[in-house]
Amino acid sequence: MTGSIADPTAELRLDRPADKPARPYFSSGPCAKPPGWALERLPHGSLGRSHRSKLGKSRLQHAIDLTREVLQVPDTHRIGIVPASDTGAVEMAMWSMLGARPVTLLAWESFGEGWVTDAVKQLKLDPTVLKAPYGALPDLGAVDFSHDVIFTWNGTTSGVRVPDGDWIPADRDGLTFADATSAAFAMPLPFDKLDVTTFSFQKVLGGEAAHGVLILGPRAVERLESYTPAWPLPKIFRMTKGGKLIEGIFQGETINTPSMLVIEDYIFALEWAKEVGGLAGLVARSQANAAALDAVVADLAWLDHLVAEPATRSTTSVCLKFADHVVAGMDEAGRLALVKKLASVLEAEDVAYDIAGHRDAPAGLRIWCGATVDAEDVEKLGPWLDWAWHSIRN
Incomplete structure (x- = not known):
């Protein structure tokens, strides 16, 4: 049964709002470019040059150095640019380091399930x-840290994040692997608690796709140099040679050929990040955007957060659902059709692009609130959401 929309208290029709978001880019990846971005503003001297050239290596190293500065990565940790986005970085670490001791995985959204x-x-x-349904976290107190532990810091497809790193002991025996792709640059990351951290350019800083970043703490390096997994490793996963870390990977000598255009774009974003106050400024922007969306949701009777607990609610990939009372009796297929129609109406108006929830998540909206979004655009989105809702329900 598809069911029908029941919202008898709402007005049958709203006036079409006058003000549109200046930048309607609310996709959760690739995300909005930094304010002021333009292709012609990117340096282009490295384009058409070998990434192994002195210039190419210097630009890759510059990207690594800026990453360390903005993200506040301690000098004890190595930073490498790797193939295949965040997925490549996570799998590179898993294939290279797991198997030395028992493993615990936490999953509360599709990437964790992956x-x-x-x-x-x-x-x-x-x-x-350890699993939890969309909208919730598993019991963090049940994690055995004698195991290697793998988790997503912020569930991009569920909008659920870990509240902090307090649940991770300093004296753990196993390694911690944090997929932080939609958290890095928007949420403080306690690198003393994280042995492996991964992310991609395309999320909080609005970079381009296909490259990932792998951050290794000293304990992860020790594992790499003291343990050889039982399975064969593809070339793009190999980080050691002769039992020693290949340091060049973390000094701008990438394993495979990177796009220097993507690297220049990432450098632009990192320099913009410094201009807005570094990590503190980026976190503040994301929090302001999430707060603006909270106010919108609180004002709309038909919309609600998928994540009920504010302490574990993402400030980047904010996932929303239809209020229970307005879709009572409607099955998932009906709700999904409603999402597609709502997103289509808003895109046609050039008000919001790509805000349908992830295909694996419960039917709903997902609105990116990372640092490259402007809070005033989130505020302007609110009346349009309500207008579109009333348009389709009529």
Whole structure:
């Protein structure tokens, strides 16, 4: 049964809002470019040059140095630019380091589920898996840190984040692997608690796709240099040679050929990040955007947060659902059709692009509130959401 929309208290029709968001880019990846971005503003001296040239290597190293500065990564940790976005960075770490001790994986959204599939079906590790439904976290107190532990810091497809790093002990025996792709640059990351951290350019800083960043703490390096996994490693996963870390990976000598245009774009974003106050400024912008969206949701009777607990609610990939009372009796297919129609109306008006929830998530909206979005655009989106809702329900 599809069901019908029931909202008898709402007005049948609203006036079409006058003001549109100046930048209607609310996609959760690739995300909005930094304010003021323009293709012609990117340096182009490295384009058409070898990434192995002195210039190419210097630009890659500059990107790494800026990453360390803006993200406040300690000198004890190595930073490398790797192939295949955040997925490549996570799988590179998993394939290279897992198997030395038991493994626990935490999954509360689709990417976390993907890492479970890797561990169970590909690496055949028989891990402990702690799961929670979309909108909730598993019991963090149940994690055994004698195991290697893999988790997403911020669930991009569920809008659920860990509140902090307090649940991770300093004296853990296993390694921690944090997929932080939609958290890095928007949420403080306690690198003393994270042995492996990954992210991609395309999220909080609005960079381009296909490249990932892998950050290794000293304990992860020790694992790489003291342990050889039982399975074969593809070339793009190999980080050691002769039992020693290949330091060049973390000094701008990428494993495969990078796009220097993407690197220049990332450098632009990092320099913009410094201009807005570095990490503190980026976190503040994301929090302001999320607060603006909270106010919008509070004002709309038909819309609600998927994540009920504010302390674990994402400030970047904010996931929303239809209020229970307005879709009572409607099945998931009906709700999904409603999402598609709502998103289509807003895109046609050039008000909001790509705000339908992830295909694996419960039917709803997902509105990116990362640092490259402007709070005033989130505020202007509110009346348009309500207008579109009333348009389609009529």
